[in-house]
Amino acid sequence: MWLMLLIIYTIVVAYALDYLHYRCGVRRDLKPSNILLDANMVAHVGDFGLAKIFSLELSDANKSSSGHVRGTIGYAPPKYGLGNEVSPSGDIYSYGILLLEMLTGKKPVDSMFREGLSLHSHATSALAGDFVLQIADPMLLRDDVKEGSLISLLEIGVRCSSEYPQD
Template identity: 45%
Template sequence: MVAHIGDFGLAKLLPFKPHQNSSIGIRGTTGYAAPEYGVGNEMTKQGDVYSFGILLLEMITGRRPTDPVFQEGLNLHGHVKTALPDRVMEIIEPLILPTRKEAANGYEGRKLKRLEEAMISLARIGLACSMESPGERMNMSNVLHELQRINDILQNSESSSV
């Protein structure tokens, strides 16, 4: 689970020859670069939104976009989309979930429900950011608002157990 800063706004088109304007490829990491970059479109903020969405989905699932399980048209975006909302906890990275000891000490109930609600919201943000079409992707100011809302949910979960 290594984030690559080159996938966020610093990605550059590689020139065919030095001092030539045409490009032959993209510098960035496979799976994180927006699909429109593959057809030669210019780098945009929406491309960075896509990369952020993929990174978020990777963080909550523990699966890279290039994971070998994603074959025959299945990808990280589709994997998460098919799990929402009822099976989201089945695809969450186990390290995020409460341990058996925490569960035995009363983590279950309201706190677990808030964690599930937060994971569903994070998955929805990741999906909205990683839409194939740039125009359908979530605006980053809305992402920030939603992330703050999720943080409030989790903070209320923490304070209610004290």
């Protein structure tokens, strides 16, 4: 049951990102606290912690500023720290990190991730070493979970959270 809810949740969030990018031209600070579930368990994406007053010129809303990093540490792609423009690929990166967090139960800023280890590299190693069940959140393993489903979701999370958008 938990894995099925996770799959539905990630699909709904992906549809929301698609809508925001291609119908609204809006970028979000995608992280767990910006996704709310309604009474029917339908996910809604918002931007609550970094609410901004948008200027009349929408082009200014997506430009980078050397004064601050856009997004939340751990969820924002590394390129944002270099002053690059906010882009749909940044939201895809955040989506990948969000998915990896839901699958592993580990936050991207967990104390275990230091000295070059990250949530992305942790998941990549689990895929390569064939130990996906060992890094999965134990709550997901309570039901009769198909390892193939976890592997597929983990692969999506790893690909989306690649440091290089072209990957």
